[in-house]
Every structure is written in C-alpha cells, then in structure tokens.
Amino acid sequence: MDTPTETTAASRPWIASYPDGIKWDAQIDTRPVHEQVLAACSKNPFGMALDFMGGTTSFGDLAKKITAFAGALQRQFGVKKGTRVALMLPNTPFYPIAYYGVLRAGGIVVNCNPLYTVRELNHIVSNSGADLMITLDLLQIYEKAEKLMEAGTVQSLVVCHFPDALPLLKKLVYSVAKRKDLAHLNRSPYRGRITYFHHMIDRDDMPTPVVIDPHKDIAVQQYTGGTTGLPKGALLTHANIAANMSQIDKWGDGLFYPPSKVIAVLPFFHIFAMTVCMNVPLCNGTPVIMLPRFELKALLSLFARTKANVLPSVPTLLSAIARADNVTAEQLASLEVAISGGAALPDEVRNAFSKKSPAILAEGYGLTEASPVVCCAALRKASKPMSIGLPLPGTDIRFVNIDTGKPVGIGEDGELQVRGPQVMQGYYEDEQSTKDAFMDGWLRTGDVGHMDEDGYVFLVDRIKDLIICSGFNVYPRIIEEALMTHPAVEETNVIGVPDDYRGEAPIAYVKLRAGQTATDADLKHYLADRLNKIEMPKEIIFKDALPKTLIGKLSKKELREEYAQHKGQKK
Structure with missing residues (x-):
C-alpha cells in the first residue's frame, strides 16, 4: 500500500470541496491488478462477470480461463517476467482473459488498436519487441495480423475464434450466415505458427508463480502520441495501473460495486476503457456489459435487457444519444451515472443530454501517461458546470506559466502538471521524450487551464493547439x-x-x-x-x-x- 506524499493543505484547495466521506490522503492499493481480479473471482465464483451479446461468463469461469491461459503462455511460448505480448482484440470476453493471463504469466501487455493501419501496427509491435500477438479470426482484423507475420514483425499468433464468444444460438447462426467474415486459418501459409486460443485454455496448464515488484515491473506498455509523430510506449507499472484503479474506486464511493453494472462500449485497448470499463468493476466483483462497437440501437437494447447503470463514454457518443429523436428518458431509465472522458465535453452536449436523462453526467480528465485518470467531477452529486472536477485522491496538480515554467495563481491560466502514484515511469527506449515529459518531477500534460478558489479545474485547450x-x-x-x-x-x-x-x-x-x-x-x-x-x-x-x-x-x-x-x- 502507498501513502501519498505530505504537502500543506493550503496547496490543495480541492480537498475542501471533496464529497463527504472521500479522503484525499486515503491509502492507495497497489497490488497487481491480476491478483485483485483473481481475488474477486474467488469471492463470488457464481456471479456474472462478463456479458457479451447475451452470452455470460461467471467470475469462476473467468478465473479458470485466466489461469489456464497464463499457464499455456508460459509453457508454449516461454512468456516470463518482462515478455511483451501484443493484444489486437475488440471488446469480447477474449480480451480480459488475455489481458489478465499475460499479466499473471509475468508478461507486459502491448495494446494494439484493430482499426489501425498495418503501417501503424507495425511500428507499435516492432518498437515494443512483442513477437507474440493475440488476435481474432474476424477477417478484417486477422488479415492485418497475417501481414505483420509476413513482414517478420510477429513470429507467432494466438487466434480467438469469434463465434466462441457468442451465446449458443447466435454462435450457430453466425457460423452459418457469416462464414465469409471469418479467416480460414488452415489455408494460411503461416498455419504452423498459429495456435487457437481455445486449445490453450483446454490444456489447463497451471502457471508457475511470478514475483512482481509493483513499483518497478511494467504491466502495460501503452502507445500514445500518434497525432504528433510516431506513437511512444508509455511504461505503466503494476503499481501505476493499480493506483489509478484504487483512486477511481475511492472517488466512486461505492458506484463500482454490485449491484452496479458497467457498460463497456469504449474499446478496452484504449487506456480509459481498460481502467474504468474493465479493471475497476471486475476487481470489485461488478459485471461488465460489453458491446463490440457503438451502435445506438444496440446500446438502447442493452439498457433494456441488462438495466445497466454506469456508462463510461466520450462526448461524441453522448451527443449521439442526446440528439437522437427516437431516444426517450424511459429507455435510459436505468442509467445513474455517465462519465465523459477522452475529449472536452461541450456545454451544449451536456445540456442536451440532461433533457434525455436525469443521470449524473460527470466529466473526467486524464492521459495515457497517468494510467489515465487525473481529475473527475463528483460521481454521486452534481459538480460545477464546464469543470473537469477535482484531482483524484493521492493526486497533486499545479499550473505553471507556459513561457517561464513558474507556478501561477488561482484563476490564472497555465500548463496543467501532475504528480501521483498513477504517473508512468517514462517512455520505452526514449530518454529524450521521457525527459521532455517531466518538469521538476511533475508530468507535463500539454493542456492549458486553471483552478478556481474551490479547487475545481477548468481546461482551456492543448498547448500544441x-x-x-x-x-x-x-x-x-x-x-x-x-x-x-x-x-x-x-x-x-x-x-x-x-x-x-x-x-x-x-x-x-x-x-x-x-x-x-x-x-x-x-x-x-x-x-x-x-x-x-x-x-x-x-x-x-x-x-x-x-x-x-x-x-x-x-x-x-x-x-x-x-x-x-x-x-x-x-x-
């Protein structure tokens, strides 16, 4: 467990605005996330952990598959502490099994967006040094993985059979009606280097123990910064990932515990969804309801079927809901909290959404380098409009003049800088970028804004914009x-x-x-x-x-x- 560094209360005006019962200096849990999720599974083995298109996975079954997959990774592929494994998967049950399995085996997760071009994927995979990739046999995704093998970037593939993620009836229908959408692996020139995911699970190998130092050992190498150049691999330790989970958990004040149900329509390969849609709820024994992509009709059907109450989102998704004439308050009746992240939430979208749903709409802020959440509006009551809320427990922030680097006063605009247990170690094999990312031990965000007298944070824009x-x-x-x-x-x-x-x-x-x-x-x-x-x-x-x-x-x-x-x- 970590205790936040001591600083005078005067330098943290936001503490006085914290909701009742939430403490800034609460202890932060830094146990590795795979240990936490397996512990949650053992507490409630018969409870539902995952829902995908109506097909469910219990916590007990999730634990068995994570453990078996970790064992197979070690024995078949020699995965050990520090081995980088690329995941190129959309939201399906395969993703959390692979993610936690890699961590349990001692490996490092390298997330790959399945919608990236082969050129972009090639940079990420080759830069990371991951020669093993876990992917799906959906043709549009698998073809990219095969091209990475052809280029010599990837040496081995583990392929998940998409119909296996579906409930039985949908699986049968898909296998007949959508066969053309699936890759024929037996025809691949690389079939000798391809292993089926379910074969690895069926081996039921027990993984050997791996001693993890949460503060030194890397859990996730998350690539970021592609809009301004080649993406860089942010090195997030086990403690970084776990600390941010703990901070969000405390900030949620029980929101991420049963009987809540969290909707995961944002992709797990993105740091916001990985943490808020997957890690936090599952480690608390809370079901995650998955959608492979955003479609308004499918999302509304999901609300009707599951009565889910928590929706991590992005402004464009909220805008689609708010502006759709056919969406009614009754269809969103189960929704209690929507959390907006990933981009600034326009006030117009906030107002339009409030006419559709009385749910709390809380804007949050973060960045990959902070695992990712730094600030968030209160999740149990309304916050100041247009604010990204308050710094999370254990998080310090400051604003500095973008020309001089000197701290600015309350209400003055400057660059937002962050310090806390969720901040990355640095960028993989990029000393200069790592050096440039910090100032006197503070992470530079590149975002400009200010803090008001109550400690609420307001952003103006990106420095580069x-x-x-x-x-x-x-x-x-x-x-x-x-x-x-x-x-x-x-x-x-x-x-x-x-x-x-x-x-x-x-x-x-x-x-x-x-x-x-x-x-x-x-x-x-x-x-x-x-x-x-x-x-x-x-x-x-x-x-x-x-x-x-x-x-x-x-x-x-x-x-x-x-x-x-x-x-x-x-x-």
Whole structure:
C-alpha cells in the first residue's frame, strides 16, 4: 500500500470541496491488478462477470480461463517476467482473459488498436519487441495480423475464434450466415505458427508463480502520441495501473460495486476503457456489459435487457444519444451515472443530454501517461458546470506559466502538471521524450487551464493547439464552445493556419445538423458578440462529416493536412 506524499493543505484547495466521506490522503492499493481480479473471482465464483451479446461468463469461469491461459503462455511460448505480448482484440470476453493471463504469466501487455493501419501496427509491435500477438479470426482484423507475420514483425499468433464468444444460438447462426467474415486459418501459409486460443485454455496448464515488484515491473506498455509523430510506449507499472484503479474506486464511493453494472462500449485497448470499463468493476466483483462497437440501437437494447447503470463514454457518443429523436428518458431509465472522458465535453452536449436523462453526467480528465485518470467531477452529486472536477485522491496538480515554467495563481491560466502514484515511469527506449515529459518531477500534460478558489479545474485547450494571433493567445476551444451554442451547429473543430498578416489565424470547420442551413456570414454575425475580434474565425468551412480518431475524438490533424493541401502550402 502507498501513502501519498505530505504537502500543506493550503496547496490543495480541492480537498475542501471533496464529497463527504472521500479522503484525499486515503491509502492507495497497489497490488497487481491480476491478483485483485483473481481475488474477486474467488469471492463470488457464481456471479456474472462478463456479458457479451447475451452470452455470460461467471467470475469462476473467468478465473479458470485466466489461469489456464497464463499457464499455456508460459509453457508454449516461454512468456516470463518482462515478455511483451501484443493484444489486437475488440471488446469480447477474449480480451480480459488475455489481458489478465499475460499479466499473471509475468508478461507486459502491448495494446494494439484493430482499426489501425498495418503501417501503424507495425511500428507499435516492432518498437515494443512483442513477437507474440493475440488476435481474432474476424477477417478484417486477422488479415492485418497475417501481414505483420509476413513482414517478420510477429513470429507467432494466438487466434480467438469469434463465434466462441457468442451465446449458443447466435454462435450457430453466425457460423452459418457469416462464414465469409471469418479467416480460414488452415489455408494460411503461416498455419504452423498459429495456435487457437481455445486449445490453450483446454490444456489447463497451471502457471508457475511470478514475483512482481509493483513499483518497478511494467504491466502495460501503452502507445500514445500518434497525432504528433510516431506513437511512444508509455511504461505503466503494476503499481501505476493499480493506483489509478484504487483512486477511481475511492472517488466512486461505492458506484463500482454490485449491484452496479458497467457498460463497456469504449474499446478496452484504449487506456480509459481498460481502467474504468474493465479493471475497476471486475476487481470489485461488478459485471461488465460489453458491446463490440457503438451502435445506438444496440446500446438502447442493452439498457433494456441488462438495466445497466454506469456508462463510461466520450462526448461524441453522448451527443449521439442526446440528439437522437427516437431516444426517450424511459429507455435510459436505468442509467445513474455517465462519465465523459477522452475529449472536452461541450456545454451544449451536456445540456442536451440532461433533457434525455436525469443521470449524473460527470466529466473526467486524464492521459495515457497517468494510467489515465487525473481529475473527475463528483460521481454521486452534481459538480460545477464546464469543470473537469477535482484531482483524484493521492493526486497533486499545479499550473505553471507556459513561457517561464513558474507556478501561477488561482484563476490564472497555465500548463496543467501532475504528480501521483498513477504517473508512468517514462517512455520505452526514449530518454529524450521521457525527459521532455517531466518538469521538476511533475508530468507535463500539454493542456492549458486553471483552478478556481474551490479547487475545481477548468481546461482551456492543448498547448500544441494554441493559435498565436498577432501576438495574442487564441484557444480553439473558446471558439468551438461559442459555435456549439448555435442551434444549427452539430459539430465543430477549430485549427490554426498560417496567416501573412497575423502570423496565424483560426479556421473553423462545421458540420450542420440535419435539415439546418447557415452560411459563413450567418455564423460570424452570431459570433460577433460572443468572441473578440482576434478570436473570430478567418473562415468557416462546412463539411458533411468531421474527421474523428478511432475512439470518437474530433481530430485536428486531418483538418490541418486537408487545409494545407487545399491551399497548396507546404505541410
């Protein structure tokens, strides 16, 4: 167990705003996550742990499969402490079994997004040194794994048979009606290096004990930073992962315990879902209800069938719910808490969602390098609007001037920096990036914001998205928030572009709501009394769809490239 470092209470104004019963200096549990989940399984072996498309896995069965898989990894593939194993899996029961199995065997999980290109996957897998990959026989995913074998990046594959994740009737129907969607492994030129997941489970090998030092041994090597260059592998120790689970658990004040049910529509390979949708609930004996991807109809059916009450989400998903005419409060009746993360939550989306559901909508904030959660709004009562809440127990934050690096006062904007037991060791084999990520022992987030007198944290924007207009700082988020209040605007994303007169100028991209019309002049007229002249977009460009990242964040990278190409500028 860890005890947070001592600092004067005056330097932590947020403590006075903590909900009753939650203590900042509570002890943080750093036991390895696989030990915690196996302990939870032993307490309630007959309880439901996983629900996938109506097919369920008990905690007892989950423990047996984790243990058997860990044993097979050790005996068949020689996995030991420090061995990196790549997981390229969507949300299915296979993911938690593989994840905890790798950790129980002593290995390090390297998460791979199945929607990445082969080029992106090749960088992550080759950089990590993982020559064993666990994946699925769905053709669109398996083909990428096979190309990695062809390139020599991956030496061995463990393949999960997708129909095995389904309840019996759906399995039979899928095996007949969707056969063309499955890879034929017996035809693969690499079939000699392919092992079926279920064959490994059937071996029922007992793993040998592995002594883990939670504070030194790496549990997850999570790649991040792909929007600004090649992704870097953040080294998250067992203690980092467990500490953030413990912090979220304490902040939830019982929310993540039975009879709660947590919906996992966000992908487990993303750090937010890995921690909040999987690790925290399962280690507390709470069922996880999985969807392989977001579809509104399927999500509503899931609410009706399971009566789930906790929904970790991202703003685009919440917006889809809020703006759908066919979604009623009755369909969302079981929902008690929705947690928004991954990107800034527009106030317009918050307000629209509140008209659909009385559930608490809590915005949180984190980053991969912090395992990931740093701040969160209260989960049992309403918090200040537009705030990302308060620092979690055991977490210290500060804001520093982005030019001088000196701490700023209450209400003054600066770069948010973090210190706590959830902060990574550094980046894998990248000393310079690791050095650049810290300042005097504090993790630099690259986000700009401030703290108010009550300790609530408000973010303004990313440093790298800051637009310097005639020497003035212009934050895209300010412009985006103003545009989102217009009734015709469904989504917007603002970037900075080179400008001969001002150095840089803001350009706004806008997607209009169905059936709505607006022109550049209309929106600029609307913004005239909401923005100053420096903040006013130089141009407003309308698009049918705005590019997003694979977890639903609006992406500026593609817009910058598109604008540069359109204007014939050098990228």
